[in-house]
Amino acid sequence: MFPSFLSSAAVSVSALGLLMVAPAIAAGPLEVTAHILVEAKQRATDGTTRVALVPATRVVPGDRVVFQLAYRNTGRQPLADIVLDNPVPAAIAYRAPAEGSAAPELTVDGRRWGPLATLDVALPGGGTRAATAADVTRVRWRLGAPLAPGAAGRLAFQAVLK
Amino acid sequence: MPRQGVIGTGFTALALAAAPAAAATTPAGTRIENTAALSAGTDRVASNTVVMTVDELLDVTVVADHPQLAVAAPDTVLPVGFVVTNTGNASAAFTLLATADRGAEPVAPDASITLAPGESRHVVVGLRAGASGTTVSLAATAAKGHGAPGTVVAGAVIGQTGASATARTVLVDGADAGPRLEKFQSVLAADGSARPRPGAIITYRLEAHFTGPTPDVAIADAVPAGTVFVPGSITLDGRTLTDAADGDAAAFDGTTVRIALGDVPVAAVRTIQFQTRIQ
Numbered sequence: 001m002f003p004s005f006l007s008s009a010a011v012s013v014s015a016l017g018l019l020m021v022a023p024a025i026a027a028g029p030l031e032v033t034a035h036i037l038v039e040a041k042q043r044a045t046d047g048t049t050r051v052a053l054v055p056a057t058r059v060v061p062g063d064r065v066v067f068q069l070a071y072r073n074t075g076r077q078p079l080a081d082i083v084l085d086n087p088v089p090a091a092i093a094y095r096a097p098a099e100g101s102a103a104p105e106l107t108v109d110g111r112r113w114g115p116l117a118t119l120d121v122a123l124p125g126g127g128t129r130a131a132t133a134a135d136v137t138r139v140r141w142r143l144g145a146p147l148a149p150g151a152a153g154r155l156a157f158q159a160v161l162k
Numbered sequence: 163m164p165r166q167g168v169i170g171t172g173f174t175a176l177a178l179a180a181a182p183a184a185a186a187t188t189p190a191g192t193r194i195e196n197t198a199a200l201s202a203g204t205d206r207v208a209s210n211t212v213v214m215t216v217d218e219l220l221d222v223t224v225v226a227d228h229p230q231l232a233v234a235a236p237d238t239v240l241p242v243g244f245v246v247t248n249t250g251n252a253s254a255a256f257t258l259l260a261t262a263d264r265g266a267e268p269v270a271p272d273a274s275i276t277l278a279p280g281e282s283r284h285v286v287v288g289l290r291a292g293a294s295g296t297t298v299s300l301a302a303t304a305a306k307g308h309g310a311p312g313t314v315v316a317g318a319v320i321g322q323t324g325a326s327a328t329a330r331t332v333l334v335d336g337a338d339a340g341p342r343l344e345k346f347q348s349v350l351a352a353d354g355s356a357r358p359r360p361g362a363i364i365t366y367r368l369e370a371h372f373t374g375p376t377p378d379v380a381i382a383d384a385v386p387a388g389t390v391f392v393p394g395s396i397t398l399d400g401r402t403l404t405d406a407a408d409g410d411a412a413a414f415d416g417t418t419v420r421i422a423l424g425d426v427p428v429a430a431v432r433t434i435q436f437q438t439r440i441q
Contacts, residue, residue, distance in 0.1 A: 030202055034196055034198045034210055059194075059215075060251065061219050062187075067196060069198050071200055083201045083202075085200075085201070089194045091188040091194050092194065162187065
């Protein structure tokens with residue numbers, strides 16, 4: 001059972017990533033597994049090219065990658081106030097929510113969170129400028145409803161390797 | 163101080179900078195780790211850590227110092243400059259190949275150079291017997307291989323440039339060679355005469371002549387000692403520009419009038435005017 005905001009597309013591509021990662025660390029009733037997938041162009045036999053998400057085994061600057069989090073309530077009680085928090089590595093520039101995923105809240109300083117348009121960056125000489133996607137240092141999702149026993153979901157964002 | 167001398171000392175420079183260095187890319191071999199956290203109330207759990215390693219990216223650019231150069235005198239070697247930049251993310255060797263048409267002989271530079279990521283090298287090709295219309299080319303190709311972007315050669319990934327790049331310089335007759343900058347001045351005193359006396363206004367006109375596409379053009383002209391800049395007097399092709407370093411092409415920084423023309427796409431003449439007052 002998945003929360004309603006997940007598209008079937010996001011779930012199906014993640015199966016590729018699941019093969020490549022270590023089992024999630026389980027502590028109590030909560031479980032979360034991270035994957036990094038890379039957009040790869042694949043040429044089909046009919047001559048068309050499609051973009052597929054494959055596990056990120058070979059990445060170079062400019063590659064588009066997808067960070068994906070799979071979470072699950074393995075306990076017998078509903079879990080409320082669930083927050084998924086993912087730092088954006090220094091070599092990675094945030095781009096957008098992944099297709100089919102809810103949009104995360106963003107921060108550029110770890111203090112203020114919100115959509116990009118509400119954030120700004122302090123300048124060395126004083127003053128501020130509007131934040132860009134490349135300034136994002138962390139993303140987080142706060143689930144609005146308690147997670148039922150056995151329920152699971154996936155959230156993801158797109159990024160590019162600097 | 164003799165006023166005539168003062169008026170003639172304006173310093174003018176036409177700077178043709180090479181393309182700016184590429185933004186820093188993540189070096190090959192960098193490990194990128196990602197660990198997410200999940201919390202429910204006060205319970206907190208970390209995810210597994212996913213690691214990916216950045217592979218080697220092969221990319222190169224070549225930029226000619228001048229799109230056009232004047233033909234040299236017979237029996238001389240004409241230096242034709244290029245800048246080769248490693249825009250990949252690892253140190254890489256590049257094979258250089260200089261060619262020229264119409265019977266001209268390029269004197270090959272080093273056959274191969276090794277560049278650190280982001281490093282540029284100025285490479286000079288000597289040219290004998292070049293005539294008007296001769297094209298001189300320098301090609302740089304990654305020694306590991308080249309090909310379609312995204313292909314993998316010798317464990318490295320080919321980047322957007324195909325790991326091979328070429329730039330060209332065309333020789334033109336001396337009179338056609340560009341760009342060149344001409345400077346004119348006129349003086350208007352309060353009495354209507356052209357006498358350079360205190361209070362008289364000097365109008366400078368700079369004509370920048372471009373004979374072909376010219377990248378990243380900046381013109382700087384220092385205001386001569388003994389004169390003061392007349393605020394608001396800068397015009398470009400007859401249009402008034404502000405003195406502040408703002409959105410338009412012109413700025414006066416207190417000593418020097420600076421005009422950033424950017425990339426001039428085709429042969430053109432751009433005219434800049436500004437005024438100073440004799441103290």
